[in-house]
Amino acid sequence: MKKIDKERLILAVAAPVLAVVFALLLSSAILLASGRNPVEPYALMVDYATVNPDVQVLIVNRTTTYYLAALAVAVGFRMNLFNIGVDGQYRLAAMLSAAVGTAVPLPGGLRIVVIVVTAMLVGAAWAGIAGVLKATRGVSEVVSTIMLNAIATALIAYLLQPSLLGKRLEGSNDLTTGELPESAWLPGIPTGTPGSEIYGFAVVAVVLGVGYWFMLNRTRFGFDLRAAGASESAAAASGVNAKRMVLTSILLSGALAGLAGMPLLLGEAHEYNLSFPVGVGFTGITIALLGRNNPVGIAFGALLIAFLDVASQTLDYNGYDKEIATIMQGLIVIAVVVAYETVRRWGLRRQQQRVGEELARANHTKVKEVSA
Template sequence: MGRLSARSVLLGLAAPVSALVFAGLICSLILALTGTSPGSAVEAIVEAAQRPRTTVIAINNATNYYLAAVAVAIGFRMNLFNIGVDGQYRLAAMLAAALAGASFMESLPSFLRVTLTILTAMVVGATWAGIAGFLKVTRGVSEVISTIMLNAIATALVAFLLNPDRMAVLTGNDIHTPEITEGGQVSGIPFPDAPPSATVHGLIVVAILVGFLYWFGLSRTRFGFDLKATGLSESAAVASGVDVKRMVFLSMLLSGAVAGLVGMPELLGGAHSYSLNFPAGVGFIGIAVALLGRNHPIGMAFAALLWGLLDASANGLEGNDVPKEILAIMQGVVVLSVVIAYELVRRYRVRLEQREVGRALGSTKVPEAVGS
């Protein structure tokens, strides 16, 4: 048992370590070919990470990325590819911002205003994802195609509604939803040695709670068991009495509800309105973070922090004459390396298990027939 445990640990470490080493070698080669010292790039990233302001930005970015990753991972657990997280969170953020900035909301208590804003975002995200779920269970439409198309529709819908004649106001050259007053905002958390303007989004606690509920729901509830069972084998799930269509639809609703939360930390803790400058593309980053974290709540947290740190270090790279585009290359190489490494290690583990079974069968003596 000790030997097997040690082997399991080594196999568990082999994938991430080999992926990081390979990614480092590829990025170093690319930097060298562009005439940039790999050591300078690493030094610039380390220097940027040590600045309190950069750390705050990295944590805030990671909060958004983590929520997006959990939304994606819920679908992944059922072999559903919710590519529409980006459209779901942007539409949810825009409509929630319009509600939160409405004049009638100012008469409500602060806690109720914030709660209504968050619930609105979750309902909008779940509804938009539910369209894809409904099409899949009733017409067999691939969720990949439908969510991609719904992303395009969401983009057009946001552009249509973000107009001074509809749900937006014009301030100078900036078009945005009405400003959310202080009673509808969520205060930030001060960070040591960081300037007062640089605070960690207060809704980071929501991201932590979502991560815990994701873990608890999957590993400690019947729903989580049914969800994972359906993802592993639909036929086996049906044989055990699981309503597969119901699970598909509910999973898309849950994924969309979490996607609706993605824009809330920035909306209520930083921007206080939805505008053309609101962060975009977070949903697609969530796919990469979910892959890096292997759909595990802790793994996705570390992956989100890594991604957030790389994004926050962009300005530091430019100050050290290192092209910031190298960060996008590094992120892509890391994701590709991790996916390939985990697949290779998985195949090697399966091969080892097959050999173990072969040895066990080969060493088992078949009893002689009675009377022979």
């Protein structure tokens, strides 16, 4: 059985914990400076989330969406790629898969499969544009994916025209792809509260998290991905095609991004319209950083951010601005960067100390043997 390295475990946990604590302290300082109670908003949010089962379900459902978006970002991070285009990939995939789902005359279960596969293919194809530019022309994926986000927004607005894929609701200016047949709605997980169910796609998210861990740690592809992300030249020396890994990883990232819209589309909305959530991809970046690209860490990060999003709604009714939660999320991002760098430097110094101690011990043993 593999022995657990306690120091390594502590280092892995220390950075996100320090980031959250720092964000809490700084948010409290801002509240105090503005003459507000620095603790009450957090107590209000915790109380709101713990006494309302409906709120708890909403938090879990939002966590599912955020988790999938963060996994998409994490795959890119592992390859040292910054896929900022997850938001555009997820929205374009949700729109086109919803349009396909309303158009194809298939039985419910098969229709769901077609919707999900379409979402993955669209997300992968849209991300693949940036991957091809990166692999063949050396174009920064940061620049290309930001531009593709804007293009995706314009393309969605264009395709939702009634003359193309969209429908205008009677008596309204809202544009939609049309509602999916009820047979294509993915059943939810009952919670005991009438009308309140956890998205059925939450099960798929858990399976994908396990699959992500297995791929990274138990497959040759995962090893190649981590190796190429750490050093392209070293990976190339060991026979890894770095350009192919760039393209493959960004396609995989885009496919996961396409799935981020499925919990809401199949579990609640059942159609795509212009009110579909925006910014999910950017939230995924925060969560992937907070969770250190680890599937378990990402789950806790997604739960925290979902809690801040949902529970902050109660602040408006208690004399506080709900933007406090948004400030906290921004501070977490800054704190994550600072905390990771601090922990990394401490870990490096500690590693150097351990090497020095081992060398000194070996030298001492050698002197004793010579003396004997």
